[in-house]
Amino acid sequence: MEKLHERVAVITGGGSGIGRGLAERLAAEGMKLVLADVEASALDGAVSDLRAAGAAAIGVPTDVSRLDQVEALADAALAEFGAVHLICNNAGVEGGALFAEMSQKTWEWVMGVNFWGVLNGCRVFLPLLEEQEEGHIVNTASHAAFTSGLPTFHAYVASKSAVAAMSANLEIELRTVTDSRVGVSLLVPGPVRTRMNESERNRPADVPPTDRDELRVEIHDEIARATEDFGVSPEEVAELVVEAIREPRFHIFTHPEMTIGAAERQVGWMKGGPAPGPPVAEDREVLGR
DSSP states (O other), rough: OOOOOOOOOEEEEETTTTHHHHHHHHHHTTTTEEEESSSSHHHHHHHHHHHTTOEEEEEEETTTTTTHHHHHHHHHHHHHHHHHOEEEEEOOOOOOOOGGGHHHGHHHHHHIIIHHHHHHHHHHHHHHHHHTTEEEEEEEGGGGOOOEEEEEEEHHHHHHHHHHHHHHHHHHHHHTTTTOOOEEEEEEEOOOOGGGGGGGGGTTTTTTOOOOOOHHHHHHHHHHHHHHHHHHHHHHHHHHHHHHTTTTOSSEEHHHHHHHHHHHHHHHHHOOOEEEEHHHHHHHHHHOO
Protein backbone atom coordinates (compact mmCIF):
# COMPACT_ATOMS: atom_id res chain seq x y z
CA MET A 1 0.00 0.00 0.00
CA GLU A 2 1.52 3.29 -1.09
CA LYS A 3 -1.32 5.43 0.22
CA LEU A 4 -2.46 5.32 3.85
CA HIS A 5 -4.07 8.76 4.27
CA GLU A 6 -7.88 8.62 4.48
CA ARG A 7 -7.88 4.83 4.20
CA VAL A 8 -9.35 2.46 6.79
CA ALA A 9 -7.46 0.19 9.17
CA VAL A 10 -8.91 -2.46 11.47
CA ILE A 11 -6.70 -3.44 14.42
CA THR A 12 -7.51 -6.30 16.77
CA GLY A 13 -6.02 -6.13 20.24
CA GLY A 14 -6.11 -2.38 19.61
CA GLY A 15 -6.75 -1.28 23.16
CA SER A 16 -3.20 -1.67 24.45
CA GLY A 17 0.34 -2.79 23.69
CA ILE A 18 1.37 -3.25 20.08
CA GLY A 19 -2.19 -2.74 18.89
CA ARG A 20 -2.45 0.68 20.46
CA GLY A 21 1.00 1.59 19.16
CA LEU A 22 -0.18 0.67 15.66
CA ALA A 23 -3.34 2.72 16.09
CA GLU A 24 -1.44 5.84 17.10
CA ARG A 25 1.08 5.47 14.29
CA LEU A 26 -1.57 4.85 11.64
CA ALA A 27 -3.61 7.77 12.95
CA ALA A 28 -0.54 9.94 12.36
CA GLU A 29 -0.72 8.81 8.72
CA GLY A 30 -4.31 10.00 8.53
CA MET A 31 -5.93 6.59 8.52
CA LYS A 32 -9.43 6.00 9.84
CA LEU A 33 -9.37 3.42 12.60
CA VAL A 34 -11.53 0.58 13.81
CA LEU A 35 -10.17 -0.87 17.04
CA ALA A 36 -11.24 -4.23 18.41
CA ASP A 37 -10.46 -5.60 21.86
CA VAL A 38 -11.98 -7.88 24.46
CA GLU A 39 -10.88 -5.55 27.28
CA ALA A 40 -13.56 -2.87 27.29
CA SER A 41 -11.82 -0.31 29.50
CA ALA A 42 -8.62 -0.38 27.45
CA LEU A 43 -10.61 -0.17 24.20
CA ASP A 44 -12.65 2.80 25.39
CA GLY A 45 -9.55 4.61 26.62
CA ALA A 46 -7.67 4.10 23.37
CA VAL A 47 -10.56 5.30 21.22
CA SER A 48 -11.12 8.33 23.47
CA ASP A 49 -7.45 9.33 23.29
CA LEU A 50 -7.31 8.89 19.52
CA ARG A 51 -10.40 11.01 18.99
CA ALA A 52 -9.03 13.68 21.30
CA ALA A 53 -5.94 13.79 19.09
CA GLY A 54 -8.11 14.33 16.02
CA ALA A 55 -8.33 10.80 14.61
CA ALA A 56 -11.46 9.25 13.16
CA ALA A 57 -11.82 6.13 15.29
CA ILE A 58 -14.40 3.71 16.64
CA GLY A 59 -14.11 0.79 19.03
CA VAL A 60 -15.87 -2.56 18.67
CA PRO A 61 -15.72 -5.03 21.59
CA THR A 62 -14.63 -8.26 19.93
CA ASP A 63 -13.62 -11.78 20.92
CA VAL A 64 -11.61 -12.69 17.84
CA SER A 65 -11.86 -16.41 18.57
CA ARG A 66 -15.54 -16.17 17.62
CA LEU A 67 -16.22 -15.94 13.90
CA ASP A 68 -19.57 -14.22 14.40
CA GLN A 69 -17.92 -11.41 16.37
CA VAL A 70 -15.23 -10.91 13.72
CA GLU A 71 -17.98 -10.74 11.10
CA ALA A 72 -19.74 -8.14 13.26
CA LEU A 73 -16.46 -6.21 13.46
CA ALA A 74 -16.28 -6.10 9.66
CA ASP A 75 -19.92 -4.98 9.46
CA ALA A 76 -19.22 -2.16 11.93
CA ALA A 77 -16.19 -1.01 9.93
CA LEU A 78 -18.18 -0.92 6.71
CA ALA A 79 -21.12 0.84 8.36
CA GLU A 80 -18.87 3.56 9.78
CA PHE A 81 -16.31 4.08 7.02
CA GLY A 82 -17.56 2.17 3.94
CA ALA A 83 -14.40 0.14 3.27
CA VAL A 84 -11.42 -1.65 4.79
CA HIS A 85 -7.90 -1.38 3.35
CA LEU A 86 -5.72 -2.75 6.16
CA ILE A 87 -6.36 -5.47 8.73
CA CYS A 88 -3.90 -5.99 11.59
CA ASN A 89 -4.67 -9.35 13.20
CA ASN A 90 -2.82 -8.54 16.39
CA ALA A 91 -4.86 -9.79 19.37
CA GLY A 92 -2.96 -12.32 21.45
CA VAL A 93 -2.87 -14.00 24.86
CA GLU A 94 -0.51 -16.28 26.75
CA GLY A 95 -1.39 -18.91 29.31
CA GLY A 96 0.05 -22.30 30.08
CA ALA A 97 1.43 -24.97 32.36
CA LEU A 98 3.63 -28.01 32.12
CA PHE A 99 2.34 -30.07 29.19
CA ALA A 100 0.89 -32.88 31.31
CA GLU A 101 -0.85 -30.39 33.58
CA MET A 102 -2.32 -27.95 31.04
CA SER A 103 -6.10 -28.04 30.72
CA GLN A 104 -8.06 -28.42 27.53
CA LYS A 105 -9.67 -25.04 28.26
CA THR A 106 -6.27 -23.35 28.38
CA TRP A 107 -5.35 -24.84 25.00
CA GLU A 108 -8.68 -23.73 23.54
CA TRP A 109 -8.33 -20.18 24.89
CA VAL A 110 -4.77 -19.59 23.65
CA MET A 111 -5.27 -21.29 20.27
CA GLY A 112 -8.66 -19.61 19.89
CA VAL A 113 -7.33 -16.08 20.25
CA ASN A 114 -3.84 -16.45 18.79
CA PHE A 115 -4.51 -18.73 15.82
CA TRP A 116 -8.24 -18.83 15.16
CA GLY A 117 -8.42 -15.08 15.76
CA VAL A 118 -5.90 -14.50 12.98
CA LEU A 119 -7.56 -17.07 10.73
CA ASN A 120 -10.98 -15.50 11.29
CA GLY A 121 -9.57 -12.07 10.53
CA CYS A 122 -7.99 -13.24 7.29
CA ARG A 123 -11.08 -15.12 6.12
CA VAL A 124 -13.51 -12.31 6.90
CA PHE A 125 -11.46 -9.33 5.73
CA LEU A 126 -9.61 -10.68 2.68
CA PRO A 127 -12.69 -10.41 0.42
CA LEU A 128 -13.16 -6.79 1.57
CA LEU A 129 -9.53 -5.95 0.86
CA GLU A 130 -9.79 -7.53 -2.59
CA GLU A 131 -12.49 -4.98 -3.44
CA GLN A 132 -9.99 -2.12 -3.05
CA GLU A 133 -7.28 -0.83 -5.39
CA GLU A 134 -4.76 -2.20 -2.90
CA GLY A 135 -4.89 -3.69 0.57
CA HIS A 136 -2.72 -5.30 3.19
CA ILE A 137 -2.86 -7.91 5.97
CA VAL A 138 -0.52 -7.80 8.97
CA ASN A 139 -0.58 -10.94 11.12
CA THR A 140 1.18 -10.88 14.49
CA ALA A 141 3.18 -14.00 15.30
CA SER A 142 6.11 -13.99 17.75
CA HIS A 143 9.80 -14.73 18.11
CA ALA A 144 8.43 -17.85 19.82
CA ALA A 145 7.27 -19.14 16.43
CA PHE A 146 10.91 -19.69 15.48
CA THR A 147 12.20 -21.09 18.74
CA SER A 148 11.37 -23.80 21.26
CA GLY A 149 12.28 -25.04 24.69
CA LEU A 150 10.43 -22.59 26.94
CA PRO A 151 8.61 -24.66 29.60
CA THR A 152 4.83 -24.12 29.97
CA PHE A 153 4.56 -22.12 26.71
CA HIS A 154 3.35 -25.03 24.57
CA ALA A 155 0.07 -23.47 23.43
CA TYR A 156 1.66 -20.08 22.78
CA VAL A 157 4.48 -21.54 20.69
CA ALA A 158 2.07 -23.79 18.78
CA SER A 159 -0.36 -20.97 18.05
CA LYS A 160 2.29 -18.51 16.90
CA SER A 161 4.01 -21.16 14.76
CA ALA A 162 0.66 -21.83 13.08
CA VAL A 163 0.20 -18.11 12.39
CA ALA A 164 3.66 -17.88 10.82
CA ALA A 165 3.11 -20.91 8.57
CA MET A 166 -0.40 -19.90 7.49
CA SER A 167 0.67 -16.33 6.75
CA ALA A 168 3.60 -17.45 4.60
CA ASN A 169 1.38 -19.82 2.64
CA LEU A 170 -1.23 -17.10 2.14
CA GLU A 171 1.32 -14.52 0.97
CA ILE A 172 2.80 -16.88 -1.60
CA GLU A 173 -0.63 -17.93 -2.87
CA LEU A 174 -1.80 -14.33 -3.28
CA ARG A 175 1.40 -13.37 -5.06
CA THR A 176 1.86 -16.38 -7.35
CA VAL A 177 -1.56 -17.95 -7.91
CA THR A 178 -4.35 -15.41 -7.65
CA ASP A 179 -2.45 -12.28 -8.78
CA SER A 180 -3.97 -10.41 -5.84
CA ARG A 181 -3.51 -6.72 -5.04
CA VAL A 182 -3.44 -7.62 -1.34
CA GLY A 183 -0.10 -7.92 0.43
CA VAL A 184 0.67 -9.88 3.59
CA SER A 185 3.21 -9.17 6.32
CA LEU A 186 4.16 -11.28 9.32
CA LEU A 187 5.01 -9.28 12.43
CA VAL A 188 7.53 -11.21 14.55
CA PRO A 189 7.97 -9.37 17.85
CA GLY A 190 10.74 -10.26 20.24
CA PRO A 191 10.63 -8.60 23.66
CA VAL A 192 8.23 -5.65 23.51
CA ARG A 193 7.21 -3.51 26.46
CA THR A 194 3.57 -4.59 26.71
CA ARG A 195 1.38 -6.42 29.22
CA MET A 196 1.57 -9.81 27.48
CA ASN A 197 2.84 -11.37 30.71
CA GLU A 198 -0.44 -10.26 32.27
CA SER A 199 -2.71 -11.91 29.69
CA GLU A 200 -4.68 -13.71 32.35
CA ARG A 201 -6.37 -10.43 33.26
CA ASN A 202 -8.64 -11.31 30.31
CA ARG A 203 -8.84 -15.05 31.02
CA PRO A 204 -12.38 -16.46 30.56
CA ALA A 205 -14.00 -17.72 33.75
CA ASP A 206 -13.93 -21.35 32.61
CA VAL A 207 -10.14 -21.32 31.98
CA PRO A 208 -8.13 -22.35 35.06
CA PRO A 209 -5.66 -19.72 36.29
CA THR A 210 -1.99 -20.55 35.74
CA ASP A 211 -0.28 -17.25 36.52
CA ARG A 212 0.38 -18.15 40.17
CA ASP A 213 2.27 -21.34 39.39
CA GLU A 214 5.81 -21.08 40.79
CA LEU A 215 7.50 -22.07 37.52
CA ARG A 216 5.30 -19.72 35.51
CA VAL A 217 6.13 -16.82 37.82
CA GLU A 218 9.84 -17.58 37.48
CA ILE A 219 9.65 -17.67 33.68
CA HIS A 220 7.57 -14.50 33.49
CA ASP A 221 10.08 -12.75 35.74
CA GLU A 222 12.88 -13.86 33.42
CA ILE A 223 11.01 -12.57 30.38
CA ALA A 224 10.31 -9.30 32.17
CA ARG A 225 14.02 -8.84 32.89
CA ALA A 226 14.88 -9.54 29.26
CA THR A 227 12.24 -7.06 28.12
CA GLU A 228 13.68 -4.43 30.45
CA ASP A 229 17.20 -5.11 29.16
CA PHE A 230 16.61 -5.23 25.41
CA GLY A 231 12.90 -4.81 24.72
CA VAL A 232 11.50 -2.24 22.32
CA SER A 233 8.44 -0.01 22.61
CA PRO A 234 5.12 -0.51 20.79
CA GLU A 235 5.86 2.76 18.99
CA GLU A 236 9.08 1.32 17.55
CA VAL A 237 7.21 -1.78 16.43
CA ALA A 238 4.55 0.33 14.74
CA GLU A 239 7.18 2.23 12.77
CA LEU A 240 8.56 -1.06 11.42
CA VAL A 241 5.05 -2.16 10.43
CA VAL A 242 4.34 1.04 8.47
CA GLU A 243 7.65 0.65 6.62
CA ALA A 244 6.84 -2.97 5.73
CA ILE A 245 3.35 -2.11 4.48
CA ARG A 246 4.77 0.50 2.13
CA GLU A 247 7.70 -1.56 0.75
CA PRO A 248 5.97 -4.16 0.88
CA ARG A 249 7.87 -6.71 2.99
CA PHE A 250 6.71 -10.02 4.45
CA HIS A 251 8.88 -10.53 7.55
CA ILE A 252 8.87 -7.76 10.17
CA PHE A 253 11.44 -8.57 12.86
CA THR A 254 11.85 -6.39 15.94
CA HIS A 255 15.03 -8.32 16.85
CA PRO A 256 16.30 -9.85 13.58
CA GLU A 257 19.59 -11.23 14.94
CA MET A 258 17.75 -12.96 17.75
CA THR A 259 14.97 -14.49 15.66
CA ILE A 260 17.12 -15.51 12.69
CA GLY A 261 19.62 -16.99 15.13
CA ALA A 262 16.85 -19.04 16.73
CA ALA A 263 15.73 -20.31 13.33
CA GLU A 264 19.30 -21.24 12.43
CA ARG A 265 19.59 -23.26 15.64
CA GLN A 266 16.45 -25.13 14.66
CA VAL A 267 17.96 -25.92 11.27
CA GLY A 268 21.14 -27.10 12.95
CA TRP A 269 19.07 -29.44 15.11
CA MET A 270 17.33 -30.78 11.97
CA LYS A 271 20.75 -31.55 10.54
CA GLY A 272 21.69 -33.63 13.56
CA GLY A 273 23.20 -30.98 15.78
CA PRO A 274 22.29 -30.27 19.40
CA ALA A 275 18.79 -29.26 20.40
CA PRO A 276 18.39 -25.55 21.14
CA GLY A 277 18.90 -24.49 24.75
CA PRO A 278 16.80 -22.21 26.96
CA PRO A 279 15.54 -19.45 24.62
CA VAL A 280 16.04 -16.41 26.84
CA ALA A 281 19.61 -17.40 27.68
CA GLU A 282 20.40 -17.96 23.99
CA ASP A 283 18.77 -14.64 23.08
CA ARG A 284 21.01 -12.83 25.55
CA GLU A 285 24.06 -14.55 24.08
CA VAL A 286 23.14 -13.54 20.53
CA LEU A 287 22.55 -9.92 21.55
CA GLY A 288 25.57 -9.78 23.82
CA ARG A 289 23.32 -8.84 26.74
